[in-house]
Amino acid sequence: MAEDVTGLPGLPLRLGVMEVLGFKDPCEGDWARLRVVQYRELFNSALVRVVGHSVAALITVSLFLGNVSALLLGAWVIALALALGHVLTIERQLATLDRRLMTRAEFNRHCLSIAGLATAWSMTLLVFVPFGDPGEHATLWMLVAMLVAGSAVKLKQAPVITLTWAVIGGAAGLFSFLVAGDYLLAASCILYGFVIVAGSIENAKTFLTARIAEAGVAEKDEVVSLLLREFEEHQADWLWQIDTQRRIRGASPRFAYALSREARDVDGKLFMEMLAGPGWNSGNLPASLHELAEKLRRRESFADLVVQVEVPAGRRWWELSGTPLLDEEGNFAGFRGVGSDVTQERESSEKIAYLARYDTLTGLPNRLMLTEGLAEALRYAAQWKTRCAFLMIDLDRFKAVNDSLGHHVGDRLLAQVSARLQSVMTKNEQVGRLGGDEFAVVIRDASRSGHVEEVADRIVKAVSEPYLVDNHTLYIGASVGSAIGPRDGATVEALMRNADLALYQAKDDGGGKHRQFMPALHSNAQERLKLEASLRTAIGKxxxxxxxxxxxxxxxxxxxxxxxxxxxxxxxxxxxxxxxxxxxxxxxxxxxxxxxxxxxxxxxxxxxxxxxxxxxxxxxxxxxxxxxxxxxxxxxxxxxxxxxxxxxxxxxxxxxxxxxxxxxxxxxxxxxxxxxxxxxxxxxxxxxxxxxxxxxxxxxxxxxxxxxxxxxxxxxxxxxxxxxxxxxxxxxxxxxxxxxxxxxxxxxxxxxxxxxxxxxxxxxxxxxxxxxxxxxxxxxxxxx
Missing domain, CATH: 3.20.20.450 (EAL domain)
Incomplete structure (x- = not known):
């Protein structure tokens, strides 16, 4: 199966005889594109062929000038000139094939024009030979044979031309020698035609293979150049290179642009100094730059390494890839790599990470972060045999405010509540929002007696103070339920569930209170579940x-x-x-x-x-x-x-x-x-x-x-x-x-x-x- 090695559809590497001659479409590829490679340069040899035909025509005329009438010779010369002119006219039109494809009609016309030119020369063997002696006959065959050979040499990319010459000229020679009774020369005509055609086809295959391979290489070079140009022109990507001293060499315009400097001001400067900015002199470098420096020191390849850099335009995040360079003797010659500015992506990912762990309305840690904090507190308590605590907070009368004054007032009220809760927390306590009007507090170390009650009292007192929102004086309260870990639960889920039960108890007791979890609350919750299940079937029963x-x-x-x-x-x-x-x-x-x-x-x-x-x-x-x-x-x-x-x-x-x-x-x-x-x-x-x-x-x-x-x-x-x-x-x-x-x-x-x-x-x-x-x-x- 033919293999397209050029990157251009229609130029196969392996070709059969009929495909080379043009009588059959390639198994893989395009007939028209292959003919373009064969025929677009034919006109380049026009001058040499005109001279060759002219010299051969002069020799022919000189041989038969005394034996053949001048009128017949003149008619032949005119016919030869017209045939040659017709061939050159068609080949001149084919010189534009660099910009278009060849058609089968053009291929057929060119074959017919070559046949006409070969026929004009063959007529000399059939018409002039009877007027000459055997020496002139041999000389004339030699001229025709030379023209066939010249076609095979100068027009080797299109062997159908040589084939046409060999068939018509060889047939004329064979016939003329047979008539003359010279059977040895007749046999030589057949052998000569076979050899010249076979060699022409082989040369054509070699020529086409070479041209197709060259086209493939050129196309690949063009694609690579195009990709490099596009890469260099991209505002966020660049190429960088440093020498053995880690100094920048051949700074590309994009790299200099990323550094917020001119290329001439960057070349020769220390790579790490350019990236570190003002922090270079103080030695206060980000961990990512230390990692990059270690990679360069060890001469290790690296890919997609995200580093924090300081440039005149401000702090940026770059993604760098690099590989060591070796000279012809295998010695280390520096580093070369690519880089891109990923500041926007980094900021987006940081924002996503923030949104995943913090509440957007209040800025407090969300449920995910609170559960992580509670899990850490439980691990700390288990390791050091201490206690931790989890407090759940529900706002009293908040729903009435939200429903009567609107969600925008409710949201502003929640923001003020969050600020108050933060103001009464210490480093030992982490407050967050679970959702809606529910908040929670994780106490890392709750070993001191009365600590949980003190925190709960601070919360209830702070939240119960009046609020001023959009000229509305608002009064709400807070109910708090707490659970002690690991006493009331050794897992995050158990501790949160038990604190929630305690919160239900605080709400049932009228709100504005703190209640600690007690085992009896489990039975109350189970009773509630049983009561709910019975209520669902009460109508049916x-x-x-x-x-x-x-x-x-x-x-x-x-x-x-x-x-x-x-x-x-x-x-x-x-x-x-x-x-x-x-x-x-x-x-x-x-x-x-x-x-x-x-x-x-x-x-x-x-x-x-x-x-x-x-x-x-x-x-x-x-x-x-x-x-x-x-x-x-x-x-x-x-x-x-x-x-x-x-x-x-x-x-x-x-x-x-x-x-x-x-x-x-x-x-x-x-x-x-x-x-x-x-x-x-x-x-x-x-x-x-x-x-x-x-x-x-x-x-x-x-x-x-x-x-x-x-x-x-x-x-x-x-x-x-x-x-x-x-x-x-x-x-x-x-x-x-x-x-x-x-x-x-x-x-x-x-x-x-x-x-x-x-x-x-x-x-x-x-x-x-x-x-x-x-x-x-x-x-x-x-x-x-």
């Missing part, structure tokens, strides 16, 4: 039920509605308090399917009551954020055939803090159905009057804490109730006082203007049948 607490008209004391209250009687855990399982359902989003069940059941039971009795259902923020909430209400009303005006949705102000727009949109859809909305626990949360303006609440419910306080003579509670009642009247809303437990409290809130009352005095939460019986009983009593 029919463990949930609804109780209903009556709401009465403050004047007539007739029942006007019932509030549906969820109860859970678990087969595994017994009666579970709503205060325990409702927050769990909200944390796990089980409140959404449970809430759907409550809506369906409440509407179904309400259909058994008189038509003027409403049912009120509490809805959490998680339910309002569900895009299918309005559809759930429609389905519950439709399944029970309950009119929409008999369903009241109760919400607290907290539902607007997480995603106020979504919650408001969901409630507007419910209002459009004809349902009413009550605002529960008003005054205990954030009391944003904006919600009262944008949503048509039907009822504002006064929290039981204010009712109890007013009953005890609290002026603050009395003022709050009076304000709520006045505001509700101005907005044409009703007010419901919750937690009324006796007749005195009922009279008090009635006199203060509350329109509805709810509490144990008028009825505890009861089953659906009891609720219906209560309504019937009260109505019968009133009728009597």
């Amino acid at each position: 029919q463990e949930l039920e609804l109780h209903f607490q009556p709401v009465v008209n403050a004047r007539s004391e007739n029942v006007v509605s019932f509030e549906a209250l969820l109860r859970w009687n678990s087969k595994d855990h017994g009666f579970v308090s709503p205060a325990k399982f409702i927050p769990l359902a909200e944390d796990t989003r089980l409140i959404v399917p449970i809430g759907e069940w409550v809506l369906r059941e409440a509407c179904r039971h309400a259909m058994a009551w008189p038509e003027d009795i409403k049912v009120a259902v509490n809805v959490s923020g998680e339910q309002l954020l569900d895009p299918r909430f309005a559809q759930t209400v429609v389905r519950a009303l439709g399944d029970a055939a309950l009119p929409a005006h008999r369903l009241e949705i109760e919400v607290t102000e907290s539902v607007f803090l997480r995603d106020g727009r979504t919650a408001r949109q969901a409630l507007e859809e419910v209002l459009a159905l004809g349902c009413s909305i009550a605002l529960d626990d008003f005054g205990t949360g954030y009391s944003s009057l904006g919600y009262l303006r944008t949503l048509r609440f039907s009822t504002i419910k006064v929290d039981r804490s204010f009712v109890q306080g007013a009953a005890q003579g609290s002026q603050e509670s009395l003022a709050i109730i009076n304000a709520v009642v006045a505001m509700a009247q101005s907005l044409e809303m009703s007010t419901t006082a919750e937690g009324v437990e006796d007749a005195a409290q009922a009279a008090l809130v009635r006199d203060m203007g509350c329109t509805k009352i709810q509490g144990y005095y008028f009825g505890r939460p009861m089953g659906a049948l009891e609720a219906r019986s209560l309504v019937v009983k009260r109505r019968n009593t009133a009728a009597a």
Whole structure:
């Protein structure tokens, strides 16, 4: 198989006879490109051939001038001149093959022109010989043979020319000698033609092989030169070379540019001095330059060595590769190599490494770095038989700030919190951010008694101080949970998990406190997991039920509605308090399917009551954020055939803090159905009057804490109730006082203007049948 050695498609190294002659396409390569190599230089020998043909023509004319008529000789000379001129015209056109490819039509025309020229000379053997003697015959054959030989020599790259000459001229000679009866010379014509053609083909193969190899070398040289030029012209790459004294030799323009100097100012200077900059005199060199110097001293090859250099343009990072140079006798002659400026890549990688280990908002170590620090602290504690500690911090009331004032304020608040946490840390403590509003502290050595409590107290005190963010004075707090290693956990995962359990305990205890891990917290966590698992199957096992607490008209004391209250009687855990399982359902989003069940059941039971009795259902923020909430209400009303005006949705102000727009949109859809909305626990949360303006609440419910306080003579509670009642009247809303437990409290809130009352005095939460019986009983009593 032919091998392309030139880098140019179509120039194969191995050639057959027919491929050399041009009668067959090469097995590998391009016929046209091969013909270019053969024919582009034919015209260069035109002058020599013209002279040769002219001399041969003069000899021929002189031989036969007396024997052949002048007219015939003149006609032959003219035909020869025309044939020769035609050949040279075609070859002159082929001289442009350096810029184009040869066509098969041109190849055929040239072959025909050579055949015409050979025929012109062959005619002398066929026409002039009968007029001469045997000596002139031999002389004329010798002239033709010389022209064939000259073609083989001067046009060796195109053996088809010699073949044409040999075939036509040899045939004419053979025929003429056979006619003359000279069979020995006839045989010599055949032998001569065979030898001259074979030699011509071999010479052509040698010529073509040499030219193709030269073209390959030239092409490779051109490619190398092009690559070197491109390499030198690239702004970040350069070539460098130093001698045995480590002085720069032949500084390239790119290398000088990288050094922020002129090439003439660099040549001959110490390589290491140029790289070290001002640090050369002080000897304060980066470790990477010491490594480079050691490589040069040991005369070792190196590749992709990243070094820190100081140039007038500033600190840069270079990637250098180099290899020792040897002279002709094998002696060390210096170093040569390449270099590139990788400062941008280095800075990018350092930034990526920073982002991987530090929090972008606060600049504190992130979870990855904290876990690494805790792992190191545990190793230190195990080695030296000391103790370490891990503290988890959760910000109290941060979510309310973030939801009410926006994430930009929340982010600035987190930045201030981070700064305060850093300010109360010592070298023994590392603070970082785990994510959101959670932070953590690693105490490397916590052996001293009371040390963990001191750090936790500093944290709670520092975080609890007021903040000023965008003209807002903000108050938040911090809850802290801690675990001691290796006592509370010998691994990073165990210690972090136990500190998290302690943090849950601190939050459950009201926040703003520090709690240490205790083994009992594990059982609490396991109980929570079991409780969650049971809650997930509570609906299917029919463990949930609804109780209903009556709401009465403050004047007539007739029942006007019932509030549906969820109860859970678990087969595994017994009666579970709503205060325990409702927050769990909200944390796990089980409140959404449970809430759907409550809506369906409440509407179904309400259909058994008189038509003027409403049912009120509490809805959490998680339910309002569900895009299918309005559809759930429609389905519950439709399944029970309950009119929409008999369903009241109760919400607290907290539902607007997480995603106020979504919650408001969901409630507007419910209002459009004809349902009413009550605002529960008003005054205990954030009391944003904006919600009262944008949503048509039907009822504002006064929290039981204010009712109890007013009953005890609290002026603050009395003022709050009076304000709520006045505001509700101005907005044409009703007010419901919750937690009324006796007749005195009922009279008090009635006199203060509350329109509805709810509490144990008028009825505890009861089953659906009891609720219906209560309504019937009260109505019968009133009728009597």
